[in-house]
Amino acid sequence: MPSLGLASIGLSGNGTGRTIDPIVRVRSQLTRRSVGGARWRTTEGGAALANDHVDVLIVGAGISGIGAAHHLLADRPGTTFTILECQEGYGGTWRTHTYPGVRSDSDLYTFGYSFKPWTGAPIATAEEILTYLGEVIEEDGLDEHIRYQHQIDTAIWSTEDRRWTLTGTRTDTGEAFTVSAGFLWMCQGYYRHTEGYTPEWDGMDDFAGEIVHPQTWPDDLDYADKRVVVIGSGATAATLIPAMAPDCAHVTMLQRSPTYFATGRNANELADQLRDLEVPDEWTHEIVRRQVLKTQALVTSMSAEHPELVKEELFKGIKAILGDDYDLSPHFTPAYRPWQQRIAFVPNGDLFEGIKSGKASVVTDTIDRFVPEGIRLASGEVLEADLIITATGFEMSVLGDITFTIDDEPLDFAQTVGYRGTMFTGVPNMAWVFGYFRASWTLRADLIADFVCRLLDHMDELGAGIVVPQLREQDADMGLLPWVDPEDFNPGYLMRALHLMPKQGTKEPWRFTQDYWAEKDEFPAADLDDGALRYR
Incomplete structure (x- = not known):
């Protein structure tokens, strides 16, 4: 199967996917619009x-x-x-x-504005x-x-x-x-x-350590040499774990169910080529933006029409770091098809590099209750922890x-x-x-x-001073x-x-x-x- 170019879409920004072939034609020079007003x-x-x-x-x-x-x-x-x-x-x-x-978990060529070129790495701090x-x-x-x-x-x-x-x-x-x-x-x-979303688990008040949601991160939180459990497996957890792992005694990602991850370099090959050719930033931004969007559309379509092929491509990136012998089940094989939830991009595979080093690990199980020394799982195992981070999502507003x-x-x-x-x-x-x-x-x-x-x-x-949407007569029977x-x-x-x-x-x-x-x-x-x- 040809590469899906996952690395060059918005969920990665790797740029090892498709490039524009053979010639990029820029129809008109892109210029910044002057702004005025009071x-x-x-x-x-x-x-x-x-x-x-x-x-x-x-x-x-x-x-x-x-x-x-x-x-x-x-x-x-x-x-x-x-x-x-x-x-x-x-x-x-x-x-x-x-x-x-x-x-970011989106590339800055599309997450950035159409009117202001992005000149850094695709995934930005x-x-x-x-x-x-x-x-x-x-x-x-x-x-x-x-x-x-x-x-x-x-x-x-x-x-x-x-x-x-x-x-x-x-x-x-x-x-x-x-x-x-x-x-x-x-x-x-x-x-x-x-505030973020934190489920109510039995025994939370019994835990002897600290419980923190990433959205309300204390400035003075000390996690050096501590045993850390991160509950969740989305983009936030995938960001936190490799950032914390070097300083923790160990960090465990505890997930109820797996998430799809895409890996790749935090670079865009086409952008680098255009800059090397001294193409103006405005042109580079627009060309790369279109490349990323085209590949995003391909991956979204493939996820719906050929989900098994997309899964295979995603799993290849993980095994390239953890090895072909690493059993991806149950930790990295979601039950849903790709893109029914966001695919979390892991730049430079840093989450999996942490797992490979032994400083991080993954546990897939459900929580029975919190206990003084950590979390007791449905399996009966106790994950010992000094600090528990609930990367469990947002509250809609x-x-x-x-x-x-x-x-x-x-x-x-x-x-x-x-x-x-x-x-x-x-x-x-x-x-x-x-x-x-x-x-x-x-x-x-x-x-x-x-x-x-x-x-x-x-x-x-x-x-007119007022505009208001209203269903028309022909919309009366619309579902x-x-x-x-x-x-x-x-x-x-x-x-x-x-x-x-x-x-x-x-x-x-x-x-x-x-x-x-x-x-x-x-x-x-x-x-x-x-x-x-x-x-x-």
């Missing part, structure tokens, strides 16, 4: 001191919110906007997570991503638009006033604040930043846990139907950025940003489906919150396909006057 006064804390009403209010100063602001400046100069961020600084996920080794985001903020002057430490409590829509009014509390001063906007752009992500009201009526988000997976029936003047699971989050954030700017332009042309098909993608954090999420329809524009290759054409071509959007 500049606002700031306080020492960076809080914008413009009017309390703005045209657009962006919630969240992570990768989605910063990207949204860039698009507003580039595509709608003169639009007034501000960004509300509950944390002390920008970065979202990359500020929240501070555990050892924290890094949190610090590198924060630096990249900081450069966008500085280049665009966005610091003047961001209000940090603003925790939003309520979002109230008034049709009479044609505006959203948001209330909340400044976490640095305790002061209440109110701000209003004509359009609300929710860029806060999809999980709760203040629907619309940032903000209480929404539409004309004095509480919003039941689960009763709405998504319009192109970003706006919702009965909810005026609001877009929510919900990215891709299998492809990089930012790809969809960029598509939505272009769409929102086009929609705002269209509203200006119509002289409704869950927000995400559990047969297609079913991680625990999503399944636990699926009942809180909107529905999707069975036809356009009410489907939420999670398909970048379809949406990259559908969003720009979306008919804004097909009756699914009502203007006033």
